[in-house]
Amino acid sequence: METVIVANNLSYHYAAEKERYALQNVSLSFLQGELVALVGPNGSGKTTFIKLLTGLLEPNEGYVEVLGRKPQKLKEEGLLGTQIGLVFQNPDNQIVAAVVEEDVAFGPENLNLPTGEIIKRVEEALKLTGLWELRQRASYALSGGQKQRLAIAGALALRPRILLLDEPTSMLDPAGRQEVLNLLLKLNEEEKLTIIFITHYMEEALRAKRLIAFDRGRVAFDGTPNNFFRQKPLVQQLGLDVPPLYKLMERLWKEKIFIPDTVTTPEMLVEEICRLR
Amino acid sequence: MPITLNEVTFVYNPGTPMEVIALNNINLNFNEGIITGIIGPTGSGKSTLLMLLNGLLTPTRGNVVVDGLITSKKGNLKAIRQKVQLIFQYPEHQLFAETVFDELTFGPKNFGREITEEQAAELLRQVGLDESYLKRSPFELSGGEKRRLAIASVLGISPKYLILDEPAAALDPAGKETIYRLLLSLKKQGVTVIIVSHNMDEVAYLCDQIVVLDRGRIAAFGEKIEVFHKLMEKNIPGLSLPVYAQVIKLLQSRGHKVKMTISLEETVGEIVRVVRGND
Numbered sequence: 001m002e003t004v005i006v007a008n009n010l011s012y013h014y015a016a017e018k019e020r021y022a023l024q025n026v027s028l029s030f031l032q033g034e035l036v037a038l039v040g041p042n043g044s045g046k047t048t049f050i051k052l053l054t055g056l057l058e059p060n061e062g063y064v065e066v067l068g069r070k071p072q073k074l075k076e077e078g079l080l081g082t083q084i085g086l087v088f089q090n091p092d093n094q095i096v097a098a099v100v101e102e103d104v105a106f107g108p109e110n111l112n113l114p115t116g117e118i119i120k121r122v123e124e125a126l127k128l129t130g131l132w133e134l135r136q137r138a139s140y141a142l143s144g145g146q147k148q149r150l151a152i153a154g155a156l157a158l159r160p161r162i163l164l165l166d167e168p169t170s171m172l173d174p175a176g177r178q179e180v181l182n183l184l185l186k187l188n189e190e191e192k193l194t195i196i197f198i199t200h201y202m203e204e205a206l207r208a209k210r211l212i213a214f215d216r217g218r219v220a221f222d223g224t225p226n227n228f229f230r231q232k233p234l235v236q237q238l239g240l241d242v243p244p245l246y247k248l249m250e251r252l253w254k255e256k257i258f259i260p261d262t263v264t265t266p267e268m269l270v271e272e273i274c275r276l277r
Numbered sequence: 278m279p280i281t282l283n284e285v286t287f288v289y290n291p292g293t294p295m296e297v298i299a300l301n302n303i304n305l306n307f308n309e310g311i312i313t314g315i316i317g318p319t320g321s322g323k324s325t326l327l328m329l330l331n332g333l334l335t336p337t338r339g340n341v342v343v344d345g346l347i348t349s350k351k352g353n354l355k356a357i358r359q360k361v362q363l364i365f366q367y368p369e370h371q372l373f374a375e376t377v378f379d380e381l382t383f384g385p386k387n388f389g390r391e392i393t394e395e396q397a398a399e400l401l402r403q404v405g406l407d408e409s410y411l412k413r414s415p416f417e418l419s420g421g422e423k424r425r426l427a428i429a430s431v432l433g434i435s436p437k438y439l440i441l442d443e444p445a446a447a448l449d450p451a452g453k454e455t456i457y458r459l460l461l462s463l464k465k466q467g468v469t470v471i472i473v474s475h476n477m478d479e480v481a482y483l484c485d486q487i488v489v490l491d492r493g494r495i496a497a498f499g500e501k502i503e504v505f506h507k508l509m510e511k512n513i514p515g516l517s518l519p520v521y522a523q524v525i526k527l528l529q530s531r532g533h534k535v536k537m538t539i540s541l542e543e544t545v546g547e548i549v550r551v552v553r554g555n556d
Contacts, residue, residue, distance in 0.1 A: 042419055042420055170447045171446075173319050174515070239450055245524075251542075255549050257548065270531065277551065
C-alpha cells in the first residue's frame with residue numbers, strides 16, 4: 001500500500017508559548033485507504049497536527065510530506081485542495097454560496113476547469129454525499145448534518161485522495177452525527193479515500209480502523225481502537241471514556257461470552273449473540 | 278411549588294405567513310429536587326420551552342407558573358429570574374469581564390447582592406476550580422474551564438431552578454465528567470435542574486425524569502425508564518436510543534424475550550440469558 005502522508009519528527013510551539021510544545025517529536029505515516037481517528041484531551045495537539053499536515057502551520061522542527069511533496073509548496077501552487085480535503089467543526093464557516101450546487105462548484109471553478117468538467121464534478125460530489133436531490137436548495141436552509149455533508153462535498157469536488165476532518169460531528173445532533181459518520185465510512189470503503197478525523201466521541205473512534213491518541217503534544221497510542229480501549233489506565237489518564245458498547249463487550253467476555261473484538265455497532269453485536277446461541 | 282405549564286401553546290409570528298406553532302397545548306410539571314431531561318429532534322420545540330420557563334418568552338395561550346408566579350405578568354419577572362436561571366449553549370461565549378472575580382460578581386450585583394472574595398472562591402470550588410483562578414483573565418482558561426466559570430457565575434445568584442441547554446456539548450470526556458458531577462451535586466443540594474441534551478447516554482445517566490418533544494407536542498413524559506420503554510415502541514426520527522436499549526431492542530426484534538433496560542449490568546444479564554437459551 002502506498003504511503004500518502006509522512007510526518008517526520010514534527011515539533012511545533014505557538015509563538016506566545018515558547019516553553020510549551022503544542023507538538024513534540026511526532027513521527028507518523030499514513031497509507032492509502034486508511035480510516036484513522038485522532039483522539040485526546042483538549043490541548044493535546046490534535047488540531048495542531050492537522051494544521052501542520054495541511055501547511056496551515058509550518059513545523060519548527062521536522063517535516064511533512066503529502067504524496068511526496070511539502071504541503072506549503074502545494075499550497076503555493078494552489079493544488080493543496082486537490083490532494084487533501086479539509087473540513088472543520090462548524091459547517092457554517094465553510095459554506096460560501098447561497099445555493100447548494102453553487103457552493104460545491106466554488107472549488108473547481110477556482111481551478112479554472114472547463115465548464116463541462118465542473119458540472120461533472122459537482123454532480124459526482126453531490127451524489128456521493130447524498131445531496132443530489134437538494135442541489136437547488138438554499139444552503140442556509142439545510143440541517144446541521146446536511147450542511148456538514150455539503151462542506152464535505154465541496155472538498156470532494158476537488159477530487160482529493162485524503163480527507164482531514166477536525167471534529168466534523170461535534171456541533172451536530174445525533175441524526176446529523178450518524179449521517180456524517182456513515183458518509184465517512186462509505187467514502188473510505190467504496191472510494192478508498194484516506195480519511196483522518198478528530199473526534200471526542202469514543203463510539204465514533206471505535207468505528208475507525210486505526211486510532212491515534214495524543215497526550216500533551218506526543219503520540220500516546222497508535223493501533224486499533226479495540227486495543228486502545230483495552231488499556232484502561234491509559235484511557236483514563238487521557239481523560240477519555242470507554243464507549244458503552246465496548247464496556248458491554250468487556251463484561252460479556254468476563255461471563256465467558258466471546259464476542260469477537262471486531263464488533264463496533266449494536267447490530268454487529270446482536271448478530272454475534274444470535275450466532276452464539 | 279414547582280414549575281407548571283398549563284395548556285401552553287407558543288406561536289412564532291402569529292397571523293403572518295411565517296407563522297410557526299412551536300409548542301402545541303403542553304401540560305407539564307417540573308418536579309423539585311430532581312434532574313429533568315428535555316430531548317427531541319432539532320426543531321421539536323426544546324429551546325422555546327426553555328425560554329418559556331424563565332419568562333424570556335410568554336405563552337401565546339395558556340400559562341407558565343413558577344412557584345405560584347405567572348410569567349406573563351411583567352411585575353413577576355424579576356422574582357422569577359432570580360429563581361430560574363437559564364444557561365444557553367456555549368455560555369463561555371458570553372464571558373466578558375477582565376478577571377474571573379469580576380465575572381463571578383457581576384450577576385449577583387444585578388440582583389443587589391455583593392459577593393466577597395471568599396464567596397467567589399467557594400463558587401469556584403463548587404465547579405472544581407480553586408481560588409488561584411480569581412485574578413486570571415477568563416479568556417486564558419481552557420474551553421472546559423470557561424464553561425465551568427460561566428456556570429459558577431450563575432450559581433452566585435443561588436437559583437432554585439437551573440436550566441441548561443446542552444451543558445456538556447463539545448467538551449472532551451473529562452470536561453463532560455466534571456459537568457456531570459457538578460449537576461449531580463447541585464441536585465443533592467436541592468437545586469432543581471433541567472437540561473436539554475441530544476446525547477441519549479448522557480440523559481440516561483444523569484436524569485430522573487424525561488420529557489420527549491416531537492414537533493411541538495409531548496411524545497413522552499415520565500420516569501426515565503418508562504420513557505425509554507415508550508421510545509422503543511414509537512420511532513421518532515432524529516432520536517436514537519441509548520446504546521444498551523438499542524441492543525435490547527435488536528434482540529427483541531429477533532424474537533428474544535428480553536427485558537427493556539438502560540443499565541449495563543442488566544443488559545449483560547439479559548444477553549447471558551439469551552446466549553444460554555434461557556429466554
